Amino acid sequence: DAGVIQSPRHEVTEMGQEVTLRCKPISGHDYLFWYRQTMMRGLELLIYFNNNVPIDDSGMPEDRFSAKMPNASFSTLKIQPSEPRDSAVYFCASSPPASESSYNEQFFGPGTRLTVL
Amino acid sequence: GENVEQHPSTLSVQEGDSAVIKCTYSDSASNYFPWYKQELGKGPQLIIDIRSNVGEKKDQRIAVTLNKTAKHFSLHITETQPEDSAVYFCAASRSGGGNKLTFGTGTQLKVEL
Numbered sequence: 001d002a003g004v005i006q007s008p009r010h011e012v013t014e015m016g017q018e019v020t021l022r023c024k025p026i027s028g029h030d031y032l033f034w035y036r037q038t039m040m041r042g043l044e045l046l047i048y049f050n051n052n053v054p055i056d057d058s059g060m061p062e063d064r065f066s067a068k069m070p071n072a073s074f075s076t077l078k079i080q081p082s083e084p085r086d087s088a089v090y091f092c093a094s095s096p097p098a099s100e101s102s103y104n105e106q107f108f109g110p111g112t113r114l115t116v117l
Numbered sequence: 118g119e120n121v122e123q124h125p126s127t128l129s130v131q132e133g134d135s136a137v138i139k140c141t142y143s144d145s146a147s148n149y150f151p152w153y154k155q156e157l158g159k160g161p162q163l164i165i166d167i168r169s170n171v172g173e174k175k176d177q178r179i180a181v182t183l184n185k186t187a188k189h190f191s192l193h194i195t196e197t198q199p200e201d202s203a204v205y206f207c208a209a210s211r212s213g214g215g216n217k218l219t220f221g222t223g224t225q226l227k228v229e230l
Contacts, residue, residue, distance in 0.1 A: 091160050
């Protein structure tokens with residue numbers, strides 16, 4: 001398996017521009033997570049989906065951020081308009097179905113390094 | 118919600134020495150505690166995990182201990198090697214939580230020759 005795929009790997013944009021980050025989870029995984037990593041705040045969960053449905057978006061910083069999962073093999077995280085404080089590494093992760101008696105590893109993608117000038 | 122604290126934030130050891138990283142959690146319902154290793158330029162990767170029905174788990178040079186009463190768990194790396202240099206994250210989760218993990222703030226481990 002190719003693992004979780006993220007694109008682009010690096011993105012440099014100017015303040016006010018729209019940014020779209022993409023993620024392809026591992027086939028068969030029904031959980032998808034979006035994280036943001038910064039030196040100041042560490043690894044923060046932004047939102048996660050189960051079976052393409054958003055379950056918890058309480059970590060989304062503000063209305064400028066939105067995420068979609070139109071199908072089981074694709075998700076996007078959009079920032080509009082972008083601001084310098086959005087500069088961070090954004091990770092997508094996926095995991096197999098969970099149950100009361102099992103715990104499943106989250107498999108992380110390589111991340112997208114976003115720089116907003 | 119869950120809150121996970123991790124210490125130390127940086128740790129430097131000599132090759133061959135042991136390294137210990139400690140975490141505490143706040144939610145007594147948490148019952149799954151994984152540890153992730155993040156190498157430079159890569160995403161975190163699971164290295165070991167422990168469930169609340171056991172107190173210790175070992176995998177070669179890596180071990181994790183759990184004290185449910187005190188709500189803390191630790192990662193132990195013995196005979197450290199340069200390739201162990203990375204950032205390590207602890208996390209906590211509970212069944213029925215939809216696989217949601219709460220991560221600690223990370224420990225930068227440096228193994229010096």
